[in-house]
Amino acid sequence: MSDKTKNMQLAVVINDDVLSISVGVELLLHATVECGANRFDPNPNYRIIDREGFAKDILNQLMSEEEDGTTCVHLMLDKAVVDMVNSGGSLNVEFEDD
DSSP: HHHHHOOOOOOOOEEEEEEEEEEOHHHHHIIIIIIIOOOTTOOOSSSOOHHHHHHHHHHHHHOOOOOSSHHHHHHHHHHHHHHHHHHHOSSSOOOOOO
16 A cells, blocks of 8 residues: 555545545544544544554444345445435435325
8 A cells, every 4th residue: 555545535436437435544544543533432442553454344344234234334325315315415306296
């Protein structure tokens, strides 16, 4: 991993009909654990002893499936869709009459 990519800022893009979410691993670990930016655990009582292993643990958690196959990534995308539609942020949906 190069210095440039390991500290890459969060990027969410669509290229060739593929939504991609990427962030440098060092930046991810710093932002979510080391600087208190994690809204679910702002004051963690642990420290990372193996950065590469911890990053792989995050990947495994992101891909971990509930009994119905749902992952936290699915939930994130579902929330983004609902929030976007509810905020009126899309001209690309049509509401059905009740």
